[in-house]
Amino acid sequence: MELQLQPLNLPSDQERAFIIAGPCSAETEEQVMTTAKQLAGKGCHIFRAGVWKPRTKPGGFEGHGEPALKWMADVKQETGMLTATEVATPEHVELALKYGIDILWIGARTTANPFAVQAIADALQGTDIPVLVKNPVNPDLELWIGALLRINGAGVQKLGVIHRGFSSYEKKLYRNDPMWQIPIELKRRLPQLPIVCDPSHISGRRDLIASFCQQAMDLAFDGLIIESHCNPDKAWSDASQQVTPEVLDFIVSRLTFRDTSEHTDRLKDLRIEIDELDNELINLLAKRMKICRSIGEYKKENGMTIVQKNRYSEILDKRAAQGSLLGIDMQCVKSIFEHIHEESIRQQMEIINR
Numbered sequence: 001m002e003l004q005l006q007p008l009n010l011p012s013d014q015e016r017a018f019i020i021a022g023p024c025s026a027e028t029e030e031q032v033m034t035t036a037k038q039l040a041g042k043g044c045h046i047f048r049a050g051v052w053k054p055r056t057k058p059g060g061f062e063g064h065g066e067p068a069l070k071w072m073a074d075v076k077q078e079t080g081m082l083t084a085t086e087v088a089t090p091e092h093v094e095l096a097l098k099y100g101i102d103i104l105w106i107g108a109r110t111t112a113n114p115f116a117v118q119a120i121a122d123a124l125q126g127t128d129i130p131v132l133v134k135n136p137v138n139p140d141l142e143l144w145i146g147a148l149l150r151i152n153g154a155g156v157q158k159l160g161v162i163h164r165g166f167s168s169y170e171k172k173l174y175r176n177d178p179m180w181q182i183p184i185e186l187k188r189r190l191p192q193l194p195i196v197c198d199p200s201h202i203s204g205r206r207d208l209i210a211s212f213c214q215q216a217m218d219l220a221f222d223g224l225i226i227e228s229h230c231n232p233d234k235a236w237s238d239a240s241q242q243v244t245p246e247v248l249d250f251i252v253s254r255l256t257f258r259d260t261s262e263h264t265d266r267l268k269d270l271r272i273e274i275d276e277l278d279n280e281l282i283n284l285l286a287k288r289m290k291i292c293r294s295i296g297e298y299k300k301e302n303g304m305t306i307v308q309k310n311r312y313s314e315i316l317d318k319r320a321a322q323g324s325l326l327g328i329d330m331q332c333v334k335s336i337f338e339h340i341h342e343e344s345i346r347q348q349m350e351i352i353n354r
């Protein structure tokens with residue numbers, strides 16, 4: 001199945017990226033309008049606010065629902081900004097459309113549930129509103145793509161994604177693990193799909209937002225969605241990760257937007273070199289596997305086990321140390337050899353069980 005896409009055509013604040021900004025939640029009429037006016041004053045074109053808030057535990061602020069949609073409509077009227085909000089049920093979709101919301105997003109908890117996504121898709125049938133699909137809370141690329149296919153299947157072609165990182169059990173420096181390889185793989189598979197980074201939910205901390213924004217720009221993301229509140233410390237949800245419109249403007253003004261065009265000759269040459277090396281790497285790996293298969297034959301003839309633990313640790317340690325001397329991270333070398341080892345075991349298993 002393939003996606004049928006149309007460009008989002010969202011207004012961009014900067015040469016390259018479009019920026020969606022606004023509070024985590026629409027709390028009061030005043031907070032929404034004050035924040036929106038400040039953001040508009042800084043040149044923002046797209047205003048976000050959560051009207052329905054999925055909370056981990058009951059008892060938190062779950063959003064005002066319909067009355068807050070009216071505040072969003074007022075923002076559009078007063079500032080000319082486009083508005084965006086999260087939808088999680090068909091009723092949300094219906095109400096958001098009724099109040100003229102311009103962009104919808106599907107939250108991470110919702111993307112993880114195909115029943116919920118299908119119900120939203122059914123409600124979107126016949127509309128052409130842009131929809132941004134956040135990654136599911138768990139690092140499952142297929143589930144993310146599945147959600148896109150469902151929404152696209154309803155005829156919505158102005159589609160994009162939001163990378164907001166992945167939940168994990170361990171507590172780390174920041175809130176969600178970005179696992180950049182997942183959005184990068186998504187970009188490889190669906191190069192036409194616009195991809196937006198949500199540094200607020202990845203970091204969970206306002207002091208880390210700038211660096212995640214820059215990383216996203218360096219990886220050629222198309223846009224950013226950043227939580228911004230007129231009084232962040234008093235926010236009713238996600239207080240620690242929100243920044244004032246003033247700070248947001250400062251962060252955005254300091255971003256470096258790198259050239260994403262593919263034309264520079266120097267780059268072309270370097271890529272040719274890389275391609276050659278990759279070619280050699282694969283050929284070398286194939287040679288290595290061939291030897292592993294001979295070892296497999298030998299082990300079979302002599303009734304030996306495939307995995308010989310000491311040998312495996314020796315390879316990992318030796319190569320990790322060598323890699324580190326050559327400026328490659330030890331963990332990286334170890335994980336490369338773990339994958340190589342896994343494949344050689346698979347090939348030896350085939351021989352032994354033949």
Ligand code: PEP
Pocket residue numbers: 024050054106107108109134164201
């Ligand atoms: C949000 O954008 O405020 C939100 C609830 O995000 P997520 O779905 O990424 O947790």
Ligand code: MN
Pocket residue numbers: 024025227237238
């Ligand atoms: Mn939030």
